[in-house]
Amino acid sequence: MANAEQIALDAKLSFDASQLVDSHERHKALVALKDALTTAKADILAANARDIEDAKVQVAAGKMSSTLLKRLDLQSSKSKYDDMLQGILDVDSLPDPTGQVTYARQLDDDLELHRVTCPIGVLLVIFEARPEVIVNITALAIKSGNAAILKGGKESLHTQAAMTTVIQGALSTTALPRAYIQTVSSRSEIASLLSQDRYIDLVIPRGSNSLVRSIQNDSRIPVMGHADGLCAVFVDESAVEKKAINVVVDSKTTYPSACNAAETLLVHEALLSTLWPTLAASLLSAGITLRCDPPTLSALTSSPSTSSHAAFASLVSPSSPEDYDTEFLELTLAVKAVPSCADAIAHINAHSSHHTDCIVTESDDNARAFSRGIDSAGVYVNASTRFADGFRYGFGTEVGVSTGKTHARGPVGLEGLVIYKYQVRSRAAEGHATAVFGTGEGQRPFLHTPLPLGDAPF
């Protein structure tokens, strides 16, 4: 196998070459990809069966989790493979994120400026067991015009090899270079790839928190992703009980291991003997462990509706300070009383992972203060944190979720895979020099007249 620098350089050269390929050729490549994967279904599933055999041995030996084995599996679910193929067509049907003019000015007679969206360049996508991610990312890369290097887990070695053969075979029948999509599987390649900042423009880690954090720490290349999803719900003084129950239970229970699930519940202290015990009883009935600070705990102990709850003894316990910085990823909530909306905002800004946080309130003033004051990608009023998702936002697809503060934030759709370039074109007989512009004698000012955003010049 070529070394990391060669892989990165090949990707960069493929990207450069692909810039001259028209976008309808990218559509044709997506169709070719789908057709090739349809034809190769039996081969890929056979390769996947080998990975599953190997994985079962690892699971039996206690060296692999059964969750990982399940993620690896492309065949137990009847529709998984076909859903993967449909995903290619879904991506194909989305609007082209490139070639959009987002700023245009007439600078002078016969001198035009257009800012045009374009691909970022070379993506390095690092993920764990799920082999369908290979196809998903390949489709997104082709659609957005970016070359990609995909690094999957060693657990899916055979599936990945079979898919790569099919993907590169399909690419070789298109206008895109064969090395436009490359896959690597050895874990030792990661560190060398992360140092290829000359050729790789963006790293997208999709996997465990520790994987993401180690990449964020190790690479000079910009990273788009999230290490943590520590979301909070604040139940404000004015909250209505049924809304609070509806929003908190949904935020916590619908998919506890998702990054947009709630981990912390803040309760206004005015509600400790009223709404809080009722809400807590609903949470206990939903099987949620509550780790409470002294005020919220004592309120539950002294309320008959909770202290007599069958699950009280097993699910309610005092919290420790670390609980408010913990992403539980299971049916556990850290609970804390706060004296005001301002204190809730301060707590969340200090402890949340800036992913998605929610206020349950009837007060417009507090809804506004929370929405403006919380420094997170998602600021929600009376809605479950679980809405934070690219599909739910209407993006059609999701590249990932970013808790960064630059480039793209929150759920990221195809827009997150593009940047822009400035195209300046002179049509004057002598071309355009800058020396003639200015306030001096014989010099002229810039026009800066807005131009229509419609079509990119090239």
Added chain:
Amino acid sequence: MANAEQIALDAKLSFDASQLVDSHERHKALVALKDALTTAKADILAANARDIEDAKVQVAAGKMSSTLLKRLDLQSSKSKYDDMLQGILDVDSLPDPTGQVTYARQLDDDLELHRVTCPIGVLLVIFEARPEVIVNITALAIKSGNAAILKGGKESLHTQAAMTTVIQGALSTTALPRAYIQTVSSRSEIASLLSQDRYIDLVIPRGSNSLVRSIQNDSRIPVMGHADGLCAVFVDESAVEKKAINVVVDSKTTYPSACNAAETLLVHEALLSTLWPTLAASLLSAGITLRCDPPTLSALTSSPSTSSHAAFASLVSPSSPEDYDTEFLELTLAVKAVPSCADAIAHINAHSSHHTDCIVTESDDNARAFSRGIDSAGVYVNASTRFADGFRYGFGTEVGVSTGKTHARGPVGLEGLVIYKYQVRSRAAEGHATAVFGTGEGQRPFLHTPLPLGDAPF
């Protein structure tokens, strides 16, 4: 002085607090800043005089360049101080980059999603001697709603201290926190500040290449800036002589030490005995040193119009391979012949710093190939690379120039200092949970109806 972590934390808390401050208060803060600096003009110029005294001693001792001394000087030019004050009003008059809705969808009855632009958070701006940058960045930070930590050079110690007193005094009369703008001057603070990625969201280095490169290498915090400005002009086979001369001479001579000045000239080999000697004669007459590869050199030697030029012997010499990777920042051009537009594109993609590159051509096909194929922030047709500038693009101000491929690229205006957050609000009586959406029985689909982009909900 507080340590770096305390400075960064104070900035973060100031930013969080400022999120609840209305944007018209930011306007009032800019006016207060301008008034305070007007009143304190004599004090600040007196402090600046002390810095200049100290600097003159350093220059005399050969420990400082006279260029640095000149940059430090706020008083020799009559209008410099007043221009700085006018700059505050100019920034104030620009459109508010925050609070803009860039995506909005009705997700369900009574459930709305708005993507609203907002400040990034805490900026760390590192610059060298020019003290007016303090005021310029302060104005940009206030306008865009970002808190800022400013690290100037030790040469402007007294000026910076006097300005800081005035700026913080002005802030204390406004709704913004006093620590919203902080300045630090000790060089030893840089490394500690660059490690405060928990509190600082973006580093903007404005200074020498080595400063910028060392920051890009040392920090986990995203960096917006450019280490190099290695721009190229390609004179294509179809180029018209007067355009080529106009564009190349302007690109090279109007400000040779600027990042948007041309450093490399590529000449189509079909022009070696025709356009090239005429262009070279113009370049020699403009005092430009030409470092030529063998074909371009031998063409000049064999052409009477250049070989007989008075400056030929002193200004024309063979190039070395490193010349094509060198940002000369003076009146020197590296010149190379290329056999095709495709070769010019490949050379530029391999050697340029992805800042701004230009083709001089009469061919629409080659203009298109160049504009699409060059992976740079600016791709120009028949126009000088020196147009690459925020003011010239019509941004009203320039935060810097980015050669990065994410977030912001090319000349960066106020838009580069904002990101966005997603505001989701339910107005339904029971709030909104995700569990009711889906394709199962009794579940409903998302609407995803576009909403007007006008007003942010909060």
